[in-house]
């Protein structure tokens with residue numbers, strides 16, 4: 024394997040070239056078919072050595088459009104350099120031979136290096152938002168919100184592609200023999216709900232010494248399956264549920280006096296014709312309607328990092344990005360996450376997932392004139 028070192032100008036030119044290609048959204052069905060019928064390591068390599076730089080370049084071009092104050096905070100510069108390095112490494116395979124076993128092995132290793140390099144991007148960007156708030160207050164908030172939603176969605180999609188290749192063809196084993204990469208074709212929703220609740224409850228009891236019980240209600244009008252299942256990525260579903268349970272547990276415990284009997288959390292799981300809906304209902308006192316959107320705002324939610332927060336900070340509180348990121352996971356395969364609250368009583372949170380795999384297409388940000396206009400600062 025020979026890698027030619029490229030100058031910063033050469034890399035910038037290649038980023039521009041690759042950013043002119045549109046990312047290709049894959050459906051859940053396509054992921055499944057590729058992993059079980061049509062795909063080989065060679066065809067996966069030949070797809071990824073183009074698609075990954077295209078997805079990286081599209082979001083790198085958006086990052087370069089950010090207004091100066093956003094672009095120049097140290098943490099954002101660091102993340103930008105990680106992207107440039109990873110982009111350069113992948114385009115190094117542009118003319119490699121997909122039939123050569125060394126090439127395939129080096130490519131798989133490179134993907135793992137890239138995945139590890141980008142492991143702390145969320146925390147680093149949260150640090151960048153805090154640096155920005157300290158320096159410039161809440162300017163450019165709308166631009167930041169627009170960019171981060173697209174940036175984190177792009178990151179979810181790139182990690183999905185890398186994980187599929189690594190699990191299907193790398194040395195890393197899938198979690199379960201039934202799984203196709205990180206996808207479970209029969210993801211048992213009830214089990215993921217119970218798992219997320221148990222772990223959130225453990226944190227809640229560790230801090231508050233109490234936690235509300237869980238009541239589960241299932242409805243299946245789609246098929247006559249005993250256990251409600253869906254073709255989905257269990258780790259994505261777990262991430263969403265764990266976040267929502269943490270919020271509900273915290274709200275309920277904080278809404279009632281110590282030693283009160285706490286009202287149960289009620290979770291409805293319903294598999295319908297098009298949607299699988301998971302509804303979490305709590306009596307946590309609710310939030311005013313006007314403040315719901317703030318929960319999804321990165322600038323508003325950026326709390327001091329748990330390590331430096333005062334010792335009294337609840338372990339249920341993170342960087343505050345849990346909810347916006349959970350909604351991006353839901354939307355990534357055309358689903359959604361909606362929070363509806365009754366001020367003074369409680370909150371219902373809904374996770375909507377597409378039941379039909381051919382409707383569950385990746386939702387990807389595309390860099391074009393429309394998106395570029397979003398970054399044009401007012402004159």
Ligand SMILES: O=C(O)CCCOc1c(F)cc(-c2c(C(=O)NCc3ccc(C(=O)O)cc3)noc2-c2cc(Cl)c(O)cc2O)cc1F
Pocket residue numbers: 267269270271273274275305307308309310311314318326339340341342343344345346362364369370372
């Ligand atoms: O730090 C993190 O990562 C977690 C960040 C997030 O932390 C929160 C949290 F877990 C729970 C709540 C909360 C409250 C509350 O706190 N009610 C009291 C208050 C009353 C008035 C106002 C107001 O006037 O603005 C605000 C709160 N009521 O319902 C919810 C609630 C929110 C969501 Cl998204 C959910 O899925 C379930 C819930 O029960 C708010 C959070 F923000």
